Amino acid sequence: MNIHEYQAKKLLKQFKIKTPKGRIAYTQNEALSVAQKISDKGPWVLKAQIQAGARAKGHFLEKEAQNVSGVEVVKKLKDIPLIASQMLGHTLVTDQTQPQGKLVSKIYVEEFTSSVRSFYLSFVINRIQACITLLVANLTDNILDLAQKKPESILRLNFDLNQKITSQDIQQILSFLDLPQTSLAKLKIFVQNLYHAFLELDATMLEINPVGLLKDDSFVALDAKISFDDNALFRHPDVVQMHDDYEASENVLKAAKCGFKYREFEDGNIGLIVNGDGLALAVHDYLKQKQAKAACYLNIKGGVDEDKIAQSLKIMMTNPKVEGIIINILGGFLRCNLVADGIISAVSEIGLNIPLVARFEGTNKEAAKEILSGHHFPFLTADSLQEATLKLLEAMKEND
Amino acid sequence: MSILVNKNTRVLIQGITGLQASFHTKRMMSMGTNVVAGVSTHSAGEYHLGVPIFSNVKEAVKQTKANASLLFVPAKSVKPAIEEALQAGIKLIVSIAYGVPILDVLEIHKMIKAHDAVLIGPNTPGIITPSEACLGVFPENIHQKGHIGIVSRSSTLTYEAVLETNRAGLGQSTVIGIGDDMIAGSHFDKVLELFHQDIETKAIILIGALGGAYEEKAAAYYGTIKNKKPLIAYITGFEDFGDDMGYASDIITHGKVTIQDKKRIFKDAGALVIDSIDDLHETLKYIK
Numbered sequence: 065m066n067i068h069e070y071q072a073k074k075l076l077k078q079f080k081i082k083t084p085k086g087r088i089a090y091t092q093n094e095a096l097s098v099a100q101k102i103s104d105k106g107p108w109v110l111k112a113q114i115q116a117g118a119r120a121k122g123h124f125l126e127k128e129a130q131n132v133s134g135v136e137v138v139k140k141l142k143d144i145p146l147i148a149s150q151m152l153g154h155t156l157v158t159d160q161t162q163p164q165g166k167l168v169s170k171i172y173v174e175e176f177t178s179s180v181r182s183f184y185l186s187f188v189i190n191r192i193q194a195c196i197t198l199l200v201a202n203l204t205d206n207i208l209d210l211a212q213k214k215p216e217s218i219l220r221l222n223f224d225l226n227q228k229i230t231s232q233d234i235q236q237i238l239s240f241l242d243l244p245q246t247s248l249a250k251l252k253i254f255v256q257n258l259y260h261a262f263l264e265l266d267a268t269m270l271e272i273n274p275v276g277l278l279k280d281d282s283f284v285a286l287d288a289k290i291s292f293d294d295n296a297l298f299r300h301p302d303v304v305q306m307h308d309d310y311e312a313s314e315n316v317l318k319a320a321k322c323g324f325k326y327r328e329f330e331d332g333n334i335g336l337i338v339n340g341d342g343l344a345l346a347v348h349d350y351l352k353q354k355q356a357k358a359a360c361y362l363n364i365k366g367g368v369d370e371d372k373i374a375q376s377l378k379i380m381m382t383n384p385k386v387e388g389i390i391i392n393i394l395g396g397f398l399r400c401n402l403v404a405d406g407i408i409s410a411v412s413e414i415g416l417n418i419p420l421v422a423r424f425e426g427t428n429k430e431a432a433k434e435i436l437s438g439h440h441f442p443f444l445t446a447d448s449l450q451e452a453t454l455k456l457l458e459a460m461k462e463n464d
Numbered sequence: 465m466s467i468l469v470n471k472n473t474r475v476l477i478q479g480i481t482g483l484q485a486s487f488h489t490k491r492m493m494s495m496g497t498n499v500v501a502g503v504s505t506h507s508a509g510e511y512h513l514g515v516p517i518f519s520n521v522k523e524a525v526k527q528t529k530a531n532a533s534l535l536f537v538p539a540k541s542v543k544p545a546i547e548e549a550l551q552a553g554i555k556l557i558v559s560i561a562y563g564v565p566i567l568d569v570l571e572i573h574k575m576i577k578a579h580d581a582v583l584i585g586p587n588t589p590g591i592i593t594p595s596e597a598c599l600g601v602f603p604e605n606i607h608q609k610g611h612i613g614i615v616s617r618s619s620t621l622t623y624e625a626v627l628e629t630n631r632a633g634l635g636q637s638t639v640i641g642i643g644d645d646m647i648a649g650s651h652f653d654k655v656l657e658l659f660h661q662d663i664e665t666k667a668i669i670l671i672g673a674l675g676g677a678y679e680e681k682a683a684a685y686y687g688t689i690k691n692k693k694p695l696i697a698y699i700t701g702f703e704d705f706g707d708d709m710g711y712a713s714d715i716i717t718h719g720k721v722t723i724q725d726k727k728r729i730f731k732d733a734g735a736l737v738i739d740s741i742d743d744l745h746e747t748l749k750y751i752k
Contacts, residue, residue: 066709117710160709188712189566191676194573194647199715207711212719225570268566268646271710289710295539295645296565327702340620341644342671345700349740394623396603397484425623426603449624450742 065292066115070172071306072288079261081254082284086174088113095148098173099141107139107176112151114158114166115311117273117289122158125165129154134168137176144173164330169310177284179276183241185255186271187262189293196223196262198255200237203274225263229256247281254283265303266296315360315379322372325363326379332357334456335386337377339365339403343392343449350453359385364403373406378414388460389420390452395427402428404435407443416441419459423452465664466593466638467613467655468556468582469532473597474500476530476554478521478537478545481512485536488601489513495598495607500528521552532556534590534599539563542586546572550579558599559585559649569647576649583649588641589619602639610635612748613659615652616671617644617678621700624741625669632748637665644673652682660693667694667751669744670735672726674701677717679726687733694751697730698738699723 067075073083087098099108112119112134119134129150136147148171157165183202190197200219204210210217219240221233234252237243243251254275262270269291276284297304309317319326325341334351336358338344344361351358362380364373380386393403407422421444424432436443444459446452475492479485480502490513493499499515501524508519518524521533533549535542539561549557557576564572564586576583584591590600594607603623612629616622619641629636640655642648652670659665672679679699686695701723714720727737736747 115709184711186710186712186715188716189570189646190716191646192678192681192716194570196570197716199712208714208719211711211715215718218715224574225567263567266565266567269708269710269712271712273711291709293566293646295563296567298540299565329702338620340618341702342616342618342620342622342624345618345702346621346624346741348702349700350742353740353742394603394620396601397487425627426606448627 065294065297065303065307066311067290067292067303067306068113068115068308069111069288070113072290073285075265075290076261076285076288079257079264081257081261082282083288084109084174084177084284084286086172088170089148089173090152090170092145092148092152095171095173096141096144099144102173103175106141107137108144109174109176110136110138110144110147110151111172111174112156112168113170113172114156114161114168115308116158116160116166118158118160119156122156122161124150125155125157134158162330167310177276177278177286179278179284179286181243181277182274182286184273185258185275186269186273187259187267188269190222193222196225197221198223198259200240202241223259229259243277244281247277247283250282265290266293266299267291268293315383318379319362319376322376323366324372324376325365326360326376328360329358332359333385333387334358335380335383335389336361337380337389337391338363339393339398343394346449347390347392347453350449354453354457356457359383366398370402370405370409373403374409374413377406377410381410381414381416386418387463388418388456390456391420391422392449392452393423394425395429397427399428400424400426400432401435404432408435408439411441419444419456419463421446421452421456421459423447423449465662466596467658467662467665468638468640469591469593469597469599471496471498471596473532473599474498474528474530475597475599476501476503476521476524476528476533477515478503478533478535478549480504480515480517480536481507482536486513488536489515491604492598495592495604496595497597497599501530521548521554525552525554530554532599533558535559535561537561539565539586543568543572546583547575550575550581555579555581557581557583558588558590559583560588560590560601562587562645564645566646569645572649573647584640585643585649587645588643589622591638591640593638594636600641606630607639608635611637611664611666613637613662613665613668614639614671615655615659615668616641617648617673618671619644621671621698621741625671625744628741628744629669629748631745634748634751637662642678646676648678652678653685656682656686656695660689665693667696669696669698672697672699674703674721674723674726677721680729683729683733683735686730686735692734695730695735696738696744696747697727697735698741698744699726699730
């Protein structure tokens with residue numbers, strides 16, 4: 065699970081990590097009034113709150129917002145409403161979003177912090193070495209480019225669980241970044257507090273890009289990104305509360321309510337219903353070879369409730385982009401006949417005017433096929449993913 | 465022959481009395497698995513599905529000489545359950561549950577290393593040597609004894625690959641799901657090494673995914689082997705919707721990694737790289 069910058073900063077404060085004074089605003093008037101409360105003289109920083117990075121280099125899709133990026137420094141108070149209005153309600157596209165971008169529904173207004181130096185710092189789960197890695201680098205235009213071409217310009221320190229960050233580690237960071245020796249003690253506290261936050265919050269990634277060094281040798285988190293381990297959210301009800309429904313589409317939320325995963329692709333016209341991402345991937349890749357494309361997929365893994373299966377099927381059947389559906393189910397603990405019952409129940413309610421091919425394998429597959437063939441709707445069935453795909457493409461051609 | 469499990473594997477099941485565990489234990493036994501003991505704090509001294517139940521792993525191992533453990537315990541209990549199995553001397557552990565917290569997994573890794581044991585999972589269908597031993601939740605009646613070793617991150621793609629090897633008349637030596645969590649107990653390269661030591665395995669299918677770098681590590685290892693067995697690599701994933709925020713995970717892998725990147729390194733290492741499960745059919749003909 066991801067959260068917004070303003071939420072991450074609020075959490076970090078609880079771990080004694082310094083962040084600039086700031087407040088959230090949902091309208092341009094609110095932006096103005098919170099700016100006044102934060103500081104009586106500027107400049108201020110207006111930051112679009114979307115769950116993706118590279119906002120300062122991003123751009124808005126709408127014509128009326130072409131002059132701003134996702135992060136703007138504003139010197140005069142009277143300019144705040146206009147700039148806020150250009151961000152709010154508009155779609156921000158950055159290197160880290162999909163090309164269709166993300167809608168900005170709130171902005172974070174902060175006091176401008178003038179730092180002496182700034183640098184990149186993050187903690188992340190290292191999947192290969194099964195440890196926690198601290199990454200540190202001087203700021204550059206493109207840190208990924210650096211990671212690829214000059215890996216030695218990024219400092220990596222690996223930490224075992226239960227292993228403390230020592231003064232030697234901090235000295236290494238300080239020397240690597242060429243920070244003033246006078247800042248050593250405060251750097252130690254800053255890095256240790258971040259590490260403490262990372263562990264306590266069950267984070268998988270905690271990124272401060274950038275960290276600012278102030279004149280008084282203290283460090284401040286000018287930005288903050290936190291990703292949480294979904295498997296450990298049960299330990300953090302306060303974090304779960306921070307989940308922003310608006311980051312996902314309505315259909316994704318509807319499916320999530322049934323306990324299922326639903327995702328939409330950028331284009332394509334075929335819906336996939338599966339019980340396991342692998343089954344969707346198998347069809348997705350085969351479709352590509354046949355010059356066809358998936359529009360969306362629904363994963364009903366773990367489904368044992370016919371009603372919920374029917375509910376979620378309706379999400380896909382009412383998606384106007386979907387012109388044909390492939391159901392690829394491999395029954396194990398989930399019995400195929402239950403899915404067939406769910407299909408009948410959904411179709412009985414909303415009808416079926418597009419081709420639908422079902423491929424069942426595993427537990428109760430014959431029973432499932434019987435349920436579908438015993439019905440007056442023109443369901444097609446298949447015994448392999450290839451057969452299912454080819455049958456659907458054929459039927460879609462005829463349906464045209 | 466096979467790898468890691470065979471008809472001599474004496475299987476212990478931790479959490480045997482649960483609903484899912486009972487369902488799958490019955491199936492595992494019908495597939496020929498030698499289930500010798502179960503552990504459950506509530507029913508110790510009784511029999512469940514004809515299997516004696518013990519209150520702890522140590523006692524079960526002492527009484528039945530179990531040498532592999534399959535965990536059907538909830539995600540939150542996986543860490544203590546693995547610790548208990550390791551302390552009782554078990555060297556092969558299969559953990560099915562999904563949802564184990566990452567920080568737990570980091571600790572589990574340290575314990576597994578310290579005990580020089582093998583962990584399959586978490587979040588895996590398990591491991592199966594057809595007609596000999598199944599430690600996991602594989603579908604019934606789809607596996608056939610044979611010569612292809614299969615190792616995969618995705619569980620459901622494993623089954624598609626199994627069906628294709630059946631269609632080609634080659635069957636499987638051993639099938640392993642390493643799991644699709646952030647951190648897997650066993651990595652691809654280790655499994656490749658084991659398949660190369662196994663006489664029965666004539667060729668290997670590896671199904672990788674986006675995220676992490678287990679594929680890169682496996683390709684690097686494969687590139688160095690002198691007497692290579694044919695390796696068919698299928699790498700897949702949805703590139704359209706990565707949920708990763710920030711740069712950190714891409715910095716770890718020295719830049720953003722695409723499916724094409726992962727395919728290329730396998731090609732460079734001498735593997736046969738396919739673009740869909742359907743390609744397996746033609747590629748397996750070549751292996752015959």
